[in-house]
Amino acid sequence: MEENAQNTIRLQHRVITRDAHAISRKDISPNALRVLYKLREGGFDAYLVGGAVRDLLIGGHPKDFDVATSATPDQVRSLFRNCRLIGRRFRLAHIMFGQEIIEVATFRANSDDGSGDRETEDGGRLLRDNVYGTIEDDAIRRDFTANALYYTVDDFSVRDYVGGFEDVNARVLKLIGDPDSRYREDPVRMLRAIRLAAKLNFTIDDSAAEPISRLASLVSDAPPARLFDECLKMFLSGHAEKSFLGLETHGLLNVLFPETAKALNTNSSGALRAMVLQALRNTDTRIAEGKPVTPAFLFAALLWPAYCRELAILQKTGVDSTVAQQRAADRVTLHQAERIALPRRFSLPMQEIWLLQSRFSQRVRKRVFRLLSHPRFRAAFDFLELRMSGAPEVAEDVAFWREAQIQSPEMLASRLDSKKTLHGSEPGDLSAAPKKRRRRKPRPSPQEATP
Numbered sequence: 417m418e419e420n421a422q423n424t425i426r427l428q429h430r431v432i433t434r435d436a437h438a439i440s441r442k443d444i445s446p447n448a449l450r451v452l453y454k455l456r457e458g459g460f461d462a463y464l465v466g467g468a469v470r471d472l473l474i475g476g477h478p479k480d481f482d483v484a485t486s487a488t489p490d491q492v493r494s495l496f497r498n499c500r501l502i503g504r505r506f507r508l509a510h511i512m513f514g515q516e517i518i519e520v521a522t523f524r525a526n527s528d529d530g531s532g533d534r535e536t537e538d539g540g541r542l543l544r545d546n547v548y549g550t551i552e553d554d555a556i557r558r559d560f561t562a563n564a565l566y567y568t569v570d571d572f573s574v575r576d577y578v579g580g581f582e583d584v585n586a587r588v589l590k591l592i593g594d595p596d597s598r599y600r601e602d603p604v605r606m607l608r609a610i611r612l613a614a615k616l617n618f619t620i621d622d623s624a625a626e627p628i629s630r631l632a633s634l635v636s637d638a639p640p641a642r643l644f645d646e647c648l649k650m651f652l653s654g655h656a657e658k659s660f661l662g663l664e665t666h667g668l669l670n671v672l673f674p675e676t677a678k679a680l681n682t683n684s685s686g687a688l689r690a691m692v693l694q695a696l697r698n699t700d701t702r703i704a705e706g707k708p709v710t711p712a713f714l715f716a717a718l719l720w721p722a723y724c725r726e727l728a729i730l731q732k733t734g735v736d737s738t739v740a741q742q743r744a745a746d747r748v749t750l751h752q753a754e755r756i757a758l759p760r761r762f763s764l765p766m767q768e769i770w771l772l773q774s775r776f777s778q779r780v781r782k783r784v785f786r787l788l789s790h791p792r793f794r795a796a797f798d799f800l801e802l803r804m805s806g807a808p809e810v811a812e813d814v815a816f817w818r819e820a821q822i823q824s825p826e827m828l829a830s831r832l833d834s835k836k837t838l839h840g841s842e843p844g845d846l847s848a849a850p851k852k853r854r855r856r857k858p859r860p861s862p863q864e865a866t867p
């Protein structure tokens with residue numbers, strides 16, 4: 417049964433005055449300040465809260481500014497013209513300033529005295545909680561102490577009810593209340609621990625780290641759409657590699673990507689793991705350079721080990737190789753969807769990236785030109801380059817296609833004609849096993865797609 421965090425937590429009330437912390441108004445979004453002042457003028461309490469306060473204290477740049485207030489959502493709406501109420505599980509107000517949205521949440525309690533609108537299931541997982549409360553209630557229902565600090569424009573102080581200020585200074589993530597029950601209540605908090613530790617360079621306190629491997633399997637109860645969102649935050653915010661290593665260490669990779677985890681365990685050379693880590697490192701670099709990244713490419717890399725494994729199994733049964741590839745791609749996508757809801761607009765290009773890999777060994781003129789003009793060519797080629805880190809035998813294909821992209825069509829055509837006798841339509845190798853020489857057939861046949 418669920419244990420109430422309030423029973424196990426000692427509340428403090430510490431005011432960290434302006435001269436004792438590093439938050440300056442000039443680092444706060446002007447729109448967030450507008451919201452804070454207007455709520456105050458309306459007679460309500462209002463604070464900047466959560467990640468923004470934490471990030472400002474350590475000199476970071478918050479990506480969003482959240483406000484907590486004593487005003488109810490309807491009261492917030494009556495103060496702001498540019499306000500939209502959203503959310504079912506939590507009723508929230510969004511104040512819109514062009515591109516920027518300031519999220520305003522009413523102080524919420526984590527306990528149910530029967531007066532509110534709250535629902536949990538048997539394991540203690542929260543399904544809905546719209547119980548309004550005091551600022552203290554609001555603080556202790558948050559996940560980590562570092563995330564439960566409140567900044568006010570009354571006197572520019574930070575209010576701390578759970579020891580978060582010290583923990584931010586010590587760069588440590590501690591759960592508020594009893595760790596086991598907080599994770600049971602919302603297993604996604606385990607992923608948040610890994611993600612925030614990676615993002616902030618914080619350590620996870622032993623008390624919050626120890627239960628994770630024990631309770632990891634509960635993450636599979638979380639809605640797949642929420643896990644997809646969490647994955648994007650984990651892998652597309654600039655600390656993908658560190659997050660991945662954290663997931664591995666704490667036994668969460670098995671839960672989020674069961675088939676990839678299985679494939680990595682059985683890949684004794686470690687080549688597949690090296691390739692995944694390289695993909696994540698590249699993603700982090702691209703984000704640091706402000707370049708775009710796509711979930712399709714990311715998931716293609718994260719699930720590539722699973723795809724290779726499935727393909728090898730199917731090929732052993734003697735299925736035609738084009739069929740085997742499509743079937744492996746479908747199976748991996750389908751199984752993964754039980755955990756993480758990867759939308760089709762990402763899973764389809766992901767599959768295309770996989771399926772195009774077998775076509776890079778093509779040297780027949782018509783097929784080379786057809787592949788070059790394929791809309792997914794660039795992504796597939798980048799993926800081929802990535803595979804080189806774990807499968808050096810694709811180096812020759814990488815070199816060929818790198819040049820093919822910059823050569824004039826005439827040059828390329830004559831290069832292909834002169835090389836015809838060397839390459840023919842020899843298939844590529846997806847499995848990182850040594851290439852077998854095959855006799856060239858007079859006409860390209862379905863084996864062109866053989867991985």
Ligand code: ATP
Nearest residue numbers: 465466467468479482557558559563564602604605
């Ligand atoms: P980021 O910088 O990545 O946005 P964040 O801590 O701001 O990190 P959000 O998801 O934006 O993360 O959440 C805002 C705040 O809401 C958190 O700081 C925390 O106080 C609270 N919160 C978010 N998720 C949970 C959760 N699962 N359980 C309890 N409190 C949560």
Ligand code: MG
Nearest residue numbers: 466467468480
């Ligand atoms: Mg945030």
